[in-house]
Amino acid sequence: MPEPENISSLIASCAASMPDRPAVIDGSRTISFKDLEAEVALLAAGLARAGIKPGTRAALMVTPSIEFVALTFALYRAGAVTVLIDPGIGLANMKRCLAEAAPEAFVGIPKAQAARLLLGWAKTSRLNITVGRSWFPGSSTLADIRALGAGAPAPDPRATPAAASINFTSGSTGAPKGAVYTHAMFAAQAAMLKDYFKIAPGAYSVPTFPLFALFDVALGLTIVIPPMDFTRPAAVDTAMLSGLINKHNAVQLFGSPALIDALGRYGERSGAALPSLERVISCGAPVSAAVIARISKMLKPGTPVSTPYGATEALPVACISGEELASLKPAPGVCVGYNWPGVDTFIIKISDEAITGWSDSLVLKDGEIGEIVVKGLIVSAEYYGRPESDALAKIRGAGSELYHRMGDAGWRDAAGRLWFCGRKSHRVTTASGTLFTIPCEAVFNAHPSVRRSALVGTGPAGSQTPALCVELEKGAAPGPALTSELLALGGANELTKNIKTVLYHPGFPVDIRHNAKISREKLAIWAAARTGTR
Structure with a gap:
C-alpha cells in the first residue's frame, strides 16, 4: 500500500x-x-x-x-x-x-x-x-x-x-x-493491519471501538455500527451483537477483552454460533485463555482469535493467536507474540527516570524481566504539550531514531516472543524482591471461583506488603475456606509464596475505553484502608 x-x-x-x-x-x-x-x-x-x-x-x-x-x-x-x-x-x-x-x-x-x-x-x-x-x-x-x-x-x-x-x-x-x-x-498502521490480517475489501466488519472502525472503512470493509454504548463495551447486548454479525455475514469482529468475554459467555449459555467470522481481534488488556476458549467455541474450527499488543502511543507492536497461546508451556506473564513485521522491540533494565540517549548497553538478556521499548513507524513521536512526559517516555537514538518506553514490564523468550508481565508502575517492591502483577495473578486466577485478581502493594516502595484483591465468579462466595485454598495455591508457587493477604472486592474498578484494564491504583488505596496500612 x-x-x-x-x-x-x-x-x-x-x-x-x-x-x-x-x-x-x-x-x-x-x-x-x-x-x-x-x-x-x-x-x-x-x-x-x-x-x-x-x-x-x-x-x-x-x-x-x-x-x-x-x-x-x-x-x-x-x-x-x-x-x-x-x-x-x-x-x-x-x-x-x-x-x-x-x-x-x-x-x-x-x-x-x-x-x-x-x-x-x-x-x-x-x-x-x-x-x-x-x-x-x-x-x-x-x-x-x-x-x-x-x-x-x-x-x-x-x-x-x-x-x-x-x-x-x-x-x-x-x-x-x-x-x-x-x-x-496512520498510513503505516493501516498497511500493517491490512497485510497481517489479510484484509480484503468488500467484506463486512462489526467494529466495537471507534478507531478500528475508521481503519476498517479506510481499508475497504463495510462497517456495521452496532447500537451500543461504546464507553461501556462490557455491557453490550450480546444477543443483538451476535445477531448483527450473522445478519451481515461479517468476517471480522474487533472488541475489547471485556466485550469478547461477555459475548463468549453468551455463546456458552445460548449455544449461539458465529460461523461467518474469519477473525476475531481483541486488545486493550491481557486476554485470558478462558476468554479465548469460550469465544472460539462460537466460531468455525480454525478461526483465529488474535490479541495484538500495543498502546495509544505505539500500535500494533506484537500479536499472537489463541491457538499459539494455548500451545505454549506456562511461563511468567502473558505471551503477546512475535514482533509485528516492521516493528522492533527491546527489553531494557527497569528505571523510573528519564533516559536521554539510546545505548545497546541498556538491553537485557533474553529471559530477564525489564521494561518494553518499541521502535518503528507506528510510534508516536511526542505527547502534545507535555515535554516532561516525552522525557520519561521517549529515548533518542542515532540520527532520527526514536524509541518509545511502553511503561510495561516484560521479557523475551528464546524463540523471540514477547511476554507481558504488567504495568511497570504496578510492580510491588517488597523487602525480599519485586513482584510483577500478571505472573502472580495467574497463579490465583487458576482457581475456578476466581473471575480475576489484582496484586497491589501497601506501604512505602521498597518495603511494600503484597495484597491480593479478588473478584469472584458469579455464584461464588468468599469465606475462610476459599481464602485457605487461595493461600495454599500461592504458597505452592515460588512467585507468590509471600502473598499472605487476600481481600474480596465486589467488582473491580476498570477503565472506560475497554472495561478491562484494572485500576490497581484505586484498589491499592482500598486495600490499604482495609488492612490499615498506608
Missing part, C-alpha cells in the same frame, strides 16, 4: 474501486463508498471555508455513526489536527484534556456542545459545529458546512501538515496524555 499524502485519500481510493459498495451501515441508514467520498469532499471544502486551516486543532466529539466517519476524514482532508478524547474518562479529565489541547474548533453532538457551554470546555474554540439540532448561539450545523462546501474548491492535499491527530490515552495508569499521530503513522 503506497503511503498517502493524506490518510483521507484511502476513502477516495475505495470510492474509485468499488463506488456502489456500502461503506457504513448505521441502523436503518447506509452510505456507499461513492457517497461517503462525496460527503467527505463536501464537508472538507465547507470546513475550509468556515475557517479550518491546515494545522487547526479541532476537537471531535461525535458518537460512532455515518457522520462520525465522514467528519473524521473530512477534517483530515481539510488539514485539521483532530483532537480525540474518550468521553468515558470523566468530566474533570475531559475538561483538563481539552484545556491542554486548546482546540480552535469544536465539532460535537448537542450533548457535547451543551457540556462545552455549561462546564467551560474548550474555551479556546472559535468555530463550533453541532452535529444534530442546534440550540446553541454561534454554533453552525452540518447543513451550514455542506452549504459552504457546495461549489467551493477542494483543500490542497499538498498543504496537509504532518500531524493528523492528537489521540488521548485512556488514563488508566495516570493522567490522560495526547499522543500526536501523523498521516504517515
